[in-house]
Amino acid sequence: MGTQASGPRITLSYRSLEWIGGVDGHLRLLDQTRLPEAVDYLDCRSAEEVWDAIRRLCVRGAPAIGVAAAYGAVLGCSRREPLRWEDVEQICAYLKTCRPTAVNLGWALDRMLRTAQRCLTEGSGTSGRMALPASLLREAQAIEQEDRETCQALGRNGAELIPDGGAVLTHCNTGALAAAGIGTALAALFAAWEQGKRFTVWVDETRPLLQGARLTAWELHQRGIPAAVLCDHAAGQLMGAGKVQVVIVGADRIAANGDVANKIGTYGLAVLARAHGIPMYVSAPASTFDLSITGGWEIPIEQRSAEEVSVGLGRRTVPEGVEVYNPAFDVTPAEWISGIVTERGIIAPVNEARIRERLTT
Ligand code: MRU
Numbered sequence: 001m002g003t004q005a006s007g008p009r010i011t012l013s014y015r016s017l018e019w020i021g022g023v024d025g026h027l028r029l030l031d032q033t034r035l036p037e038a039v040d041y042l043d044c045r046s047a048e049e050v051w052d053a054i055r056r057l058c059v060r061g062a063p064a065i066g067v068a069a070a071y072g073a074v075l076g077c078s079r080r081e082p083l084r085w086e087d088v089e090q091i092c093a094y095l096k097t098c099r100p101t102a103v104n105l106g107w108a109l110d111r112m113l114r115t116a117q118r119c120l121t122e123g124s125g126t127s128g129r130m131a132l133p134a135s136l137l138r139e140a141q142a143i144e145q146e147d148r149e150t151c152q153a154l155g156r157n158g159a160e161l162i163p164d165g166g167a168v169l170t171h172c173n174t175g176a177l178a179a180a181g182i183g184t185a186l187a188a189l190f191a192a193w194e195q196g197k198r199f200t201v202w203v204d205e206t207r208p209l210l211q212g213a214r215l216t217a218w219e220l221h222q223r224g225i226p227a228a229v230l231c232d233h234a235a236g237q238l239m240g241a242g243k244v245q246v247v248i249v250g251a252d253r254i255a256a257n258g259d260v261a262n263k264i265g266t267y268g269l270a271v272l273a274r275a276h277g278i279p280m281y282v283s284a285p286a287s288t289f290d291l292s293i294t295g296g297w298e299i300p301i302e303q304r305s306a307e308e309v310s311v312g313l314g315r316r317t318v319p320e321g322v323e324v325y326n327p328a329f330d331v332t333p334a335e336w337i338s339g340i341v342t343e344r345g346i347i348a349p350v351n352e353a354r355i356r357e358r359l360t361t
Helices: 047-055 062-078 085-096 103-122 125-159 185-194 211-223 232-240 266-275 352-360
Strands: 017-020 026-030 041-044 167-170 200-204 227-230 246-249 253-255 260-263 280-283 329-332 339-342 345-347
Touching (some): 062 085, 125 345, 167 232, 185 280, 200 232, 266 280, 266 329
Parallel strands (some): 167 246, 200 227
16 A cells, blocks of 8 residues: 555544444444434434435445445345345445435445355355355445544544644534544544644534534534634635635545535635645545446436525525525535545545545556
């Protein structure tokens, strides 16, 4: 593996998800729809419950979705008797449908499928089938553990981009709530703070579901890092006033040419950052890259329900009968991104050759 800066290991007091018990155990999620009002947990005991939890954003953020889906496959498979290869295929295909944009979902489920295939090929007949649920659980746990290590590396590698003094602007939530580990873009802030750097974090509220205001502000506050929430459209005014030194965000899928799909509003931020000469970085694990697609135009963009906008804050804010446009993600062109932080080092400039060099050698 390529370059990795060294540094202290960051620990946090909360986890987005946890597997409870053995093969017949269950998945416990920190229910993110309830934050910041309440820290509540949701126990999932079937693939269907995991599907629904991901769809409703009880668990969200590209890496966390992948890990949760892997455990969803364990739940689906360990409760089916007899368990056949076709069942594993069907359960994984079903879980892949819960959200379309974050490639980590398909990436994790493909790993589960490969594990099942290996287990059934290596074990003969009945013994292979009996060993399958335990093998799937081990694989899901490996995906979770790898994400923890990856996030630590993302934090260490990203910390060098964070200024000592000044302010950083971020969008959506990319911390420990969005991963099994400490996060991606927010991990850089945790690590820089741990190194003794001091800065303020501007947190885009991230309409319509307020992942910035509800989740990122909560995570930074837990850690004692000064943060201020702004309405998304205040970012331009803030940059114009010279109050942003760097922008750092996460990603849901990165195409081979470096185009980045991330939370709706990221594209607008990139335009603003470019206009103001402010560097904009993306932080994402290798599992968020989709080298099978050429460019951002091939990334499927999730459209979510009208109600998230029209009655999103608990009361009607759009007249009944008026249509709503509610894409969950947008795509930022590679050339507007100053660099992509990965667990294998920083990719800059962002182009296909640099990406392939960093990820495949
Ligand atoms: O709809 P969400 O909340 O799942 O969207 C999350 C994002 O867009 C994050 O920026 C991305 O998944 C990276 S999380 C480390």
